[in-house]
Amino acid sequence: MTLFYPGIAGKRPGKPTFVIIHNDAGSINACASYYRSWLPNHEAELGFAHVYIAKDGKYQADDFDNIAWHSGNSFANEWALSWEVCQSMGASDAEFEAVEEAVFQDVAAAMKRYGLTPNRETVRLHKEYSATDCPHRSWALHGSAINAVQDYFIAGIKKYMGIENPIQPNQPTKENSKMIYIFNVVDANGKPTGGTMLFDGIRCIAFAGKNGKLALDHYSGTYKQITGKDIPTQSKTQAQFDLWGKMYKVEYINFN
Ligand SMILES: [Zn+2]
Structure with missing residues (x-):
C-alpha cells in the first residue's frame, strides 16, 4: 500500500478513448478542497479519479496522460478519463445537479482536447465495469437505467461542446x-x-x-x-x- 501521489499508476498506454463520470458517495462537506488534502494521505490502491469537482471548484488529482485507479477494471483504468461528481450524499437535487453541470463542462473541454465525440461508446458508467452503485445519485435522478443515465450525461456534455441534441418525442395522433x-x-x-x-x-x-x-x-x-x-x-x-x-x-x- 502506498499513499497517493500524481503519476503513481503510471503513464496511459495511448490517447484516452472514453470517459467515466462517477458519484463520490461523499458528504456535503467532501468538496474539492477536502479531496486535495485528503487524497495524498490516502492509500492510492483504494482508488482515485483524475478530477474531483464540487461547489468550491475543481481539484485535478492526476494528469490526463496518467492512468487512474477509478473503476476496478484495468481496461477502463488505462483508457478512460475519470471525474468524481462530489457531494453526492448530502447535497439537495439542485445543488448536486449544479455540480454535475460543472463536471459536464470540464468533460466537454477534455473530450474536445482529445478529439472524442460524446456517445454511448465514449461516455460510460462505473457500474458497467464493476459491481457498484456508482453513479448512485445520477442514477436515481436521471432514469435509473444505463442508457438513460448515459444519455443524460451525453446531452449535458454536448451542450458545452455546442452540439445540438436532435431527439424529439413522437407527437400523439388519434392513431398512435x-x-x-x-x-x-x-x-x-x-x-x-x-x-x-x-x-x-x-x-x-x-x-x-x-x-x-x-x-x-x-x-x-x-x-x-x-x-x-x-x-x-x-x-x-x-x-x-x-x-x-x-x-x-x-x-x-x-x-x-
Ligand atoms: Zn465510481
Missing part, C-alpha cells in the same frame, strides 16, 4: 395514442425510484432538466387535445423496466 402513456419506476413498496418517463410508442423518454416537468405537462395537454382523454399513467418495477428498456430504446431529453 393507444400506445402512449406516462410511467414511474417503483421499488417493492411502490415508491418511485426515478423520474417520470414517457413511452411515446417508440421509446422511453426521460423529460429531464429544469423545464422537464413543464415539457411533459405540455405533452400531456397536447395528448388530451387530440384524444379528448387524459394520458394514461402506470408504474413499472425495476425488473419490468429493465426488460422494457431492452425492447425499446431509453432516451434522455434535456429541457433546460
Whole structure:
C-alpha cells in the first residue's frame, strides 16, 4: 500500500478513448478542497479519479496522460478519463445537479482536447465495469437505467461542446395514442425510484432538466387535445423496466 501521489499508476498506454463520470458517495462537506488534502494521505490502491469537482471548484488529482485507479477494471483504468461528481450524499437535487453541470463542462473541454465525440461508446458508467452503485445519485435522478443515465450525461456534455441534441418525442395522433402513456419506476413498496418517463410508442423518454416537468405537462395537454382523454399513467418495477428498456430504446431529453 502506498499513499497517493500524481503519476503513481503510471503513464496511459495511448490517447484516452472514453470517459467515466462517477458519484463520490461523499458528504456535503467532501468538496474539492477536502479531496486535495485528503487524497495524498490516502492509500492510492483504494482508488482515485483524475478530477474531483464540487461547489468550491475543481481539484485535478492526476494528469490526463496518467492512468487512474477509478473503476476496478484495468481496461477502463488505462483508457478512460475519470471525474468524481462530489457531494453526492448530502447535497439537495439542485445543488448536486449544479455540480454535475460543472463536471459536464470540464468533460466537454477534455473530450474536445482529445478529439472524442460524446456517445454511448465514449461516455460510460462505473457500474458497467464493476459491481457498484456508482453513479448512485445520477442514477436515481436521471432514469435509473444505463442508457438513460448515459444519455443524460451525453446531452449535458454536448451542450458545452455546442452540439445540438436532435431527439424529439413522437407527437400523439388519434392513431398512435393507444400506445402512449406516462410511467414511474417503483421499488417493492411502490415508491418511485426515478423520474417520470414517457413511452411515446417508440421509446422511453426521460423529460429531464429544469423545464422537464413543464415539457411533459405540455405533452400531456397536447395528448388530451387530440384524444379528448387524459394520458394514461402506470408504474413499472425495476425488473419490468429493465426488460422494457431492452425492447425499446431509453432516451434522455434535456429541457433546460
Ligand atoms: Zn465510481
